[in-house]
Amino acid sequence: MSVAAPPTHAAAQAVAATKIYGSGDTAVRALDAIDVSFEQGRFTAIMGPSGSGKSTLMHCMAGLDRVTDGQVLIGETDLSSLSERDLTLLRRDNVGFVFQAYNLIPTLNAIENIMLPMDLAGSKGDTAWIDEVVGATGLGDRLKHRPSELSGGQQQRVAVARALAGKPQVIFADEPTGNVDLNTGAEILGFIRNAVDEMGQTVVMVTHDAVAASFADRVVFLVDGKIVDELADPTPERIRAHMNQLGA
Amino acid sequence: MLRLGIKSLLAHKVRFALTASTIIIGVAFVVAAFVTADSLRSGFDELAEDINTGTDYTVRGELSFGDITEAVAPAVPADLVDDIAAVEGVEIAAGGLFVDGVIPVDGNGEAVTTFGPPTAGSNWLEDESLSQFYLIDGRWPVGVGEFAIDVTTYGDDSYDFELGGTYLVVTPTGPREFTLTGTAQFGFPENAGVGAIFSLFDTPTAQEVLGYPGEFNQIAARAEAGADIDEVRSRIEAVLPDGVEVITADDAVEEFSDATETFIGPFQTILLVFAFIVLFVSTFIISNTFNIVLGQRVRELSLLRAVGATPQQVRRSVLTESAIIGVVASVVGLGLGMLGALGLKALFNTLGASLPEGSLPLTLRTVAWAVVVGVGFTVVASLVPAIKASRITPVAGLAEGAGSDEGASLGWKRLASGGLLLAIGLVLTGLGLFADFDGATPQLSTLGAGAAITFVAVSILSPLVARSVVSLLARPLAWIMPISGRLARANAARNPRRTSATAVALTIGLALVTMVSIVGQSLKVSFVDRFASAINADFVVSVNTQAGLPKTLSSDIRAAGIGTPVGFDFDLVQIEIDGDNSQPATTVIETTLTAARISDLDAVVNLDVSQGSLEGFDPGTGLLIHSDVAADEGLAPGDSVDLTFVSGDRVTATVAATFEGTAFWSNWIIDSALYEQVATSAFDDIVLVRAAIDDPEAARAAIDGVMADYPQAQLEDRQEFQDSVESNLNTVLVLVNVFLGFALLIALVGIVNTLTLSVFERIREIGLLRAVGMTRRQMRRMIRWEAAAVALYGAVVGVVLGGMFGIATAVAIPDDIIDTVSIPAAQLVIFLVVSVVFGLIAALFPAFRASRMNVLDAIADE
Structure with a gap:
């Protein structure tokens, strides 16, 4: 199926995106013709119970995995048309990542980790912008430290800084606060919120934590590979109420 | 626990195969050494028995010392034949001549020569079983001017001989022309004279042209049927003049075996030395592989401990696993060794050695050695990893970062034990080189033990310097390839123990190659200097036979x-x-x-x-x-x-x-x-x-x-002669280096093994790099250059070590052999470059695996 991409200001969008694992009787429909759009300069949270397909959606949108059917676009680019190599270059130049853990290369120090995508591209990046991002991490004199010499919160701030440094179209974050305590989590989410508000970045975050999701501008709810609901200007209480409604 | 060992092996077939392959090569070397030597022994023994059939006694001139060869056979008087024939119990006696250096020239003027086997002149006898020359075609030569040749040379398409034709034959008394009247076979047909070439004459002609007028150099006699061999022997002895001895057929066979053993024995020993080098190098690779694998299995092993496995059971399961590898490697190595023996014999025959045909005897001794060596080296290599594994606690798997031994302590203990071993190794090496010994065997054993201990010491000390040296050596990588190079350098330096263990195989191989090169180069330079100053002649005439x-x-x-x-x-x-x-x-x-x-x-x-x-x-x-x-x-x-x-x-x-x-x-x-x-x-x-x-x-x-x-003679001017002696020396050096190349092959396998396991260990890191935009090409480049950096480290240490050994050896060799120590710098640089290439090649498979790794599998695990 080929659908012409609708004109949009979305940083990333999915059109009838379907992902099927396996085949025949054992086939699992992880994403079921999802249509979703992530607008520029907004912070969106994707929520849903385990197995709802939220991680699959994120991987497909970020170009880490391919949809079985439908379209995924980053900016104007249709990911399904890209070769493996072009997909890699797109991730390098247009997408930022923050994972739950193992975000950093242990043999590189903090600033080298932040510069990694630019180094891979062989470019210097936008120096003024990078200075701003690096300054925002508040790492100061710890920039030359290896990841093992940084706290969990510092490590995740470096990871967010790396995601920001290349000025990507969109940043995908997969449970970025899943591995840290509450205070550190709030500090990281504040840093991300700041990136959206002050730096105009677009962030899509997968989480199952209502408090974390409440930092977003909008929450999208996923159940059984379908978007079932969404919520603007969420608070933890409203999110929990919605979750309960969905019977998750 | 046995089942666990087997399952773990089957689950990782590639790793299993790679680990076993290093031992397989070593075992194959051992087997090839024994089988080839045994095959030669049995072939020559059979030949000796065949040619002594029908001859009970050989009477010959006695040498005051040394061995009788075809070239040195003292004469016995001709009238002694009748005296011996007259001895009671002797059925028949006849005088024979056997003289090396008789060379027929074919119709095209080409001399029939060999590399080693004699080109002999002899006389035919009426009683064919006494002379062991059997007429095949034509008739026996009679009188001056006629000769017969062996049927193998006659049938050889590369030579042109026709019955009835007249050919030049070079004899000790000068070249002469003879008419070819027949062809003959020496010994029993299947032996075909093991490459020897014969020109046969009647007895008076042989005496004349071979330079024994009125004399023979051996008398063959046969006892009457039923006579007591030893009794008749004493009676013959009684009629012999001083300086002449009699030996029985059994003595002759034994003498022949002893003579052949003088080259079969050393040949076997040299192959076994190479086998030992290969096995020694393999030990490091296997130990390293077990270390890494067990490090990665910490979670599994600590779970086993938690559910009730004792430390002894854990240790036993590791040792069982290594024993299984050893047994499989022994069996495969046995097969490969038999093939190797076939290949070796074919190789020597192509080089003109004409070894006797014959089966490849697989004796119980060979099988026992294969199994002992294969299982022994593997189990010994896994001892330390097994003990380490048994010390894993039930809670070890829960700790963060379990499975990696990066940043493990590199303390004083290592420095002290390594330093002590190094001192012992160097002292033994020094003794081996400079002390006076009673014979070559104890000297070479001391030298070998010294070198082996030095290598072990280096492998212990190496982790102390690996990080800084690798970083230094690999610094250019970070300049040339900003990110792949920087990561390759960091990865090569991140785990000094693993880097050292991986590099040590290359270190040993290269140290030996370097040593041989320095000694060889010094030998060449010394020879050239000496030759230039010592020889004034314009021409040199030499000969191959x-x-x-x-x-x-x-x-x-x-x-x-x-x-x-x-x-x-x-x-x-x-x-x-x-x-x-x-x-x-x-x-x-x-x-x-x-x-x-x-x-x-x-x-x-x-x-x-x-x-x-x-x-x-x-x-x-x-x-x-x-x-x-x-x-x-x-x-x-x-x-x-x-x-x-x-x-x-x-x-x-x-x-x-x-x-x-x-x-x-x-x-x-x-x-x-x-x-x-x-x-x-x-x-x-x-x-x-x-x-x-x-x-x-x-x-x-x-x-x-x-x-x-x-x-048969070849003429060279002074320069040509010098060049050909030098090129003979080069051939020997190349041959030695080819055998040492097997040690480098093992090193290659070691790098493949370590890197494959490291890639597996760093799966998350690789996934992350791919996610943030590292292309597959950049990934492969990063892994290739990591291997190159490790290889370069091993090579540099090897060249330095081998350089010291080589210089010491060249100095220790007496001045009349080596008086100038010369270092082939260009060659050593080539060794380093080749090592880097080796590293790049070894990384092909791990790099491919890493670049094909599914990004999602790598990052989305858990």
């Missing part, structure tokens, strides 16, 4: 007025030196004597006389000695010594002068006039010519003209 050049060649050149030829002949001699006041006892030395025409010596060589003079040299009694030997033995011009030759003749000689020059001649020189009186050989080993003709081309043409009668 063992027998040498007939002495007539030299006299023919002289007679033709081309220049001054000097023939050199080498022979064994015993020298008795009377004691002096400080050391009254008489010393006896057995050494090589050189015979040459002293009056012409100046024309062809620069002897560099230091004491005394060649003026008024008495050819009948004069002796020249190398000044070092003269000093060692306390001899000076005017002193007398007694010489005993293999013929038993004794001569008192007087030292006329001492000399400094060395080249191909030995430390003791007499005049050929004296030697001819006592000689057992009618051959020169080499002839040097000082041309009287100024134009080199004309001189060469003139000598070529004389040499038409000696087609």
